Amino acid sequence: xxxxxxxxxxxxxxxxxxxxxxxxxxxxxxxxxxxxxxxxxxxxxxxxxxxxxxxxxxxxxxxxxxxxxxxxxxxxxxxxxxxxxxxxxxxxxxxxxxxxxxxxxxxxxxxxxxxxxxxxxxxxxxxxxxxxxxxxxxxxxxxxxxxxxxxxxxxxxxxxxxxxxxxxxxxxxxxxxxxxxxxxxxxxxxxxxxxxxxxxxxxxxxxxxxxxxxxxxxxxxxxxxxxxxxxxxxxxxxxxxxxxxxxxxxxxxxxxxxxxxxxxxxxxxxxxxxxxxxxxxxxxxxxxxxxxxxxxxxxxxxxxxxxxxxxxxxxxxxxxxxxxxxxxxxxxxxxxxxxxxxxxxxxxxxxxxxxxxxxxxxxxxxxxxxxxxxxxxxxxxxxxxxxxxxxxxxxxxxxxxxxxxxxxxxxxxxxxxxxxxxxxxxxxxxxxxxxxxxxxxxxxxxxxxxxxxxxxxxxxxxxxxxxxxxxxxxxxxxxxxxxxxxxxxxxxxxxxxxxxxxxxxxxxxxxxxxxxxxxxxxxxxxxxxxxxxxxxxxxxxxxxxxxxxxxxxxxxxxxxxxxxxxxxxxxxxxxxxxxxxxxxxxxxxxxxxxxxxxxxxxxxxxxxxxxxxxxxxxxxxxxxxxxxxxxxxxxxxxxxxxxxxxxxxxxxxxxxxxxxxxxxxxxxxxxxxxxxxxxxxxxxxxxxxxxxxxxxxxx
Numbered sequence: 199x200x201x202x203x204x205x206x207x208x209x210x211x212x213x214x215x216x217x218x219x220x221x222x223x224x225x226x227x228x229x230x231x232x233x234x235x236x237x238x239x240x241x242x243x244x245x246x247x248x249x250x251x252x253x254x255x256x257x258x259x260x261x262x263x264x265x266x267x268x269x270x271x272x273x274x275x276x277x278x279x280x281x282x283x284x285x286x287x288x289x290x291x292x293x294x295x296x297x298x299x300x301x302x303x304x305x306x307x308x309x310x311x312x313x314x315x316x317x318x319x320x321x322x323x324x325x326x327x328x329x330x331x332x333x334x335x336x337x338x339x340x341x342x343x344x345x346x347x348x349x350x351x352x353x354x355x356x357x358x359x360x361x362x363x364x365x366x367x368x369x370x371x372x373x374x375x376x377x378x379x380x381x382x383x384x385x386x387x388x389x390x391x392x393x394x395x396x397x398x399x400x401x402x403x404x405x406x407x408x409x410x411x412x413x414x415x416x417x418x419x420x421x422x423x424x425x426x427x428x429x430x431x432x433x434x435x436x437x438x439x440x441x442x443x444x445x446x447x448x449x450x451x452x453x454x455x456x457x458x459x460x461x462x463x464x465x466x467x468x469x470x471x472x473x474x475x476x477x478x479x480x481x482x483x484x485x486x487x488x489x490x491x492x493x494x495x496x497x498x499x500x501x502x503x504x505x506x507x508x509x510x511x512x513x514x515x516x517x518x519x520x521x522x523x524x525x526x527x528x529x530x531x532x533x534x535x536x537x538x539x540x541x542x543x544x545x546x547x548x549x550x551x552x553x554x555x556x557x558x559x560x561x562x563x564x565x566x567x568x569x570x571x572x573x574x575x576x577x578x579x580x581x582x583x584x585x586x587x588x589x590x591x592x593x594x595x596x597x598x599x600x601x602x603x604x605x606x607x608x609x610x611x612x613x614x615x616x617x618x619x620x621x622x623x624x625x626x627x628x629x630x631x632x633x634x635x636x637x638x639x640x641x642x643x644x645x646x647x648x649x650x651x652x653x654x655x656x657x658x659x660x661x662x663x664x665x666x667x668x669x670x671x672x673x674x675x676x677x678x679x680x681x682x683x684x685x686x687x688x689x690x691x692x693x694x695x696x697x698x699x700x701x702x703x704x705x706x707x708x709x710x711x712x713x714x715x716x717x718x719x720x721x722x723x724x725x726x727x728x729x730x731x732x733x734x735x736x737x738x739x740x741x742x743x744x745x746x747x748x749x750x751x752x753x754x755x756x757x758x759x760x761x762x763x764x765x766x767x768x769x770x771x772x773x774x775x776x777x778x779x780x781x782x783x784x785x786x787x788x789x790x791x792x793x794x795x796x797x798x799x800x801x802x803x804x805x806x807x808x809x810x811x812x813x814x815x816x817x818x819x820x821x822x823x824x825x826x827x828x829x830x831x832x833x834x835x836x837x838x839x840x841x842x843x844x845x846x847x848x849x850x851x852x853x854x855x856x857x858x859x860x861x862x863x864x865x866x867x868x869x870x871x872x873x874x875x876x877x878x879x880x881x882x883x884x885x886x887x888x889x890x891x892x893x894x895x896x897x
Contacts, residue, residue: 209235212232216232240477252326259310259311260309263305265282265304266299266300276292286327288325291329292330301342302342302346305337308332309331309332311327312328345435348435349435352369356369359573359584364587367379367383368570370396372571374439382736383598385733390551390597390601391553392552395560397487403445403449405564405568410425432446441491444492452464498529501532502528502532506524508632550620555598559597565590569586602737605713616653616709665682666895669894672694672699674861675837678808679706680799682774682779682801683777691727691728696728701733714738715740716740722791722793732755735759742762745764745765745795747767768783769782777800779797779799781795786816786819798827813842817846828853829852832848837866842873853882861888862889
């Protein structure tokens with residue numbers, strides 16, 4: 199690995215600019231430029247001194263010995279486990295034989311080593327090395343560190359005392375391990391705007407310090423004496439993420455301030471925390487956790503006190519309840535102001551319900567953290583305390599689930615006007631609560647009218663066309679939204695990340711105020727076509743699900759939802775006032791792709807044919823059994839694979855347009871050039887989701 203000369207040139211320019219600003223007595227700019235120069239130089243030195251041996255192993259196969267640092271996790275192809283190799287964070291991928299490993303164990307094997315130089319997220323979290331086991335594992339039992347022993351003890355007690363999602367929530371709050379929370383739960387918390395509650399950060403450290411201070415009689419010396427080692431232990435035990443490290447450093451400095459007879463300075467402690475974290479790993483600045491944590495604290499420092507004082511001034515006689523409400527609203531709003539752009543950029547969501555939901559659940563989160571910790575250390579009395587904690591967990595999860603079911607609880611990129619309105623709403627709230635002379639009534643009227651306009655426009659855009667087909671850009675997979683008059687159906691629901699594809703489809707409907715559709719049609723049971731069904735049904739009420747023949751895990755899952763299942767064994771027709779749906783039963787049973795169903799949708803005189811992942815042999819059988827009309831739109835089979843969308847099918851149905859639902863850079867080479875050439879030979883226009891994104895076709 200070589201040093202980047204550009205960094206030195208930029209650092210030199212910053213030093214020169216710093217000196218120039220110092221001559222003209224622009225001290226703040228001078229200090230900023232000097233800091234930037236030092237940061238660039240340290241970044242280069244860090245790579246050269248600390249990462250050089252890691253980069254030397256890149257793209258090599260060698261015998262490695264790693265130390266397991268966390269419990270393994272099952273993957274679709276086996277298992278993976280976080281570990282360390284020569285002081286560097288690594289992820290070891292292998293078969294199910296990894297699953298019995300525990301923190302502290304040593305594993306020796308032959309492995310292919312890759313360095314993720316282009317993944318700033320992995321570099322920020324010091325998980326630089328990807329190890330792929332190529333031989334049998336030699337396992338040597340080892341002893342976990344004291345921090346790992348604490349985590350193991352707490353997680354063991356949690357699994358003994360709690361069940362289901364309650365266990366996952368308590369484990370996330372106490373140990374920072376969110377693996378026990380389902381995708382549905384984490385997504386509901388994201389929509390409700392309380393994801394930060396389960397990301398171990400300053401709130402959890404503050405609760406811990408408050409508990410210690412109470413036990414120490416609010417003595418500064420005793421609080422510092424016991425608090426500092428406990429905070430350090432908590433940070434290490436939860437994985438030392440940038441957010442918890444920031445909170446730990448700030449709390450330690452604030453605890454030490456009165457002992458050193460110095461005033462507390464939040465801005466100085468925030469800067470010191472950033473300096474220490476970036477000195478240890480300068481790539482942490484690319485961590486979403488780092489950015490959100492520091493932005494939230496900066497927002498609290500800049501706006502929280504002003505906003506709370508403004509809220510308290512609205513009532514002449516402020517009681518305890520109003521003090522509680524005003525402090526909660528001020529904290530939520532001030533922290534949100536600076537994290538808003540980051541949340542939209544990274545997660546594509548803006549929770550409009552966050553201020554209300556935070557007010558409703560943060561007190562319960564505090565109770566779960568405090569009482570959950572007590573339940574783990576109280577021995578026999580822990581079960582009684584855990585019963586109370588479980589009730590609080592059900593309350594938190596219930597509020598989040600109900601909130602997520604409301605269509606406009608959050609704004610998504612599918613509804614840009616509403617997202618812009620949401621940003622303006624937060625800015626308006628901050629302006630109203632910060633400045634005394636602000637036209638509150640007029641602003642509220644304008645924002646209310648704006649919200650109504652956004653809602654009506656989005657809903658009208660959804661229902662205004664007599665028919666419409668939308669191919670969602672879900673990567674390597676397929677999710678098609680079909681609307682014919684008042685009838686709405688989702689055809690397939692999967693993608694590169696199946697559960698995210700289901701959520702993407704749900705957000706598409708919620709962005710238009712739709713929480714109920716008529717049908718879900720599953721062409722076959724591959725994950726890239728059906729993997730998101732469970733998440734979708736948890737968010738959008740569906741009357742009927744059409745399925746191919748067969749009994750599998752997906753069918754069993756669907757039986758748990760309040761929807762009617764219809765197995766397509768014969769030709770099935772759904773007559774509509776403005777058109778019809780014809781669902782053809784499976785043709786062959788030789789494999790999952792060919793034992794699926796296909797759909798012919800007719801709207802007025804426009805025909806759409808969807809064949810799923812049928813290959814050319816199944817297409818020939820389909821044409822020999824059923825008489826298919828000329829179609830205006832054909833959804834290419836199997837994402838444009840060479841084995842589908844045969845010349846015979848194209849010559850028979852003569853499509854005017856062919857739509858290919860495919861992911862960019864997929865490992866299968868879809869769509870194949872051979873398929874594209876066949877489509878062009880019949881004069882059809884080609885649309886691709888990997889090139890054009892989400893595609894909407896309507897009259």
